[in-house]
Amino acid sequence: MASKWPARIAGGAAGLANGLFGGGGGMVFLPILSRWGNLKSRQLYATCVAVIFPVCAVSAAMYLWRGGMNWASALPYLAGGLLGGWLGGKLYGRVSAKILKWIFAAFLFYAGVRYLL
Template identity: 50%
Template structure:
């Protein structure tokens, strides 16, 4: 597969996961950016955020047009997410790669256990 083909597969997979589950498209994208695109950990994570942003916008529009988006319930999370995104972005360059991997893995494990139970 060509490099552009790999990138398209990565984007399609991330967009599908994001649209299907309402988020989470970045999880497979980070792994694919690291393995296929050979990006460093921090570059893969930062690229993932940039790529996922438009996917999230498209998903929000689809949900809104289908009447599945309760704006009143979503707004407080949006405002908190903006603050958290700003804080995380500021801390990102100062956190060592090893700790980023550990925190990410713990987050995934916590989410998996909560979701299964």
């Protein structure tokens, strides 16, 4: 049986990124799962979402507990995010994996540029 320590260390790094930056753990998980997960592209994205969901829940609970969350500001984004998540799930099998990779790369590039400016 292969050691589970690399996966645990990667999970810790993703959780740390998510906790420090309020998100981004999925950006850590995706390349790690693509390298070590032996998953097809579609399984890769779905598994990443399944893994990051509890990590985000823990980060959100910590922010809430420490008084760092503003529900009034978060609710409009939550409503749109839920709708977008539902729509993305419906489109999941209809978009080619190659296009998904390009969209994800474009999003990362845009986010990185916006963050630096």
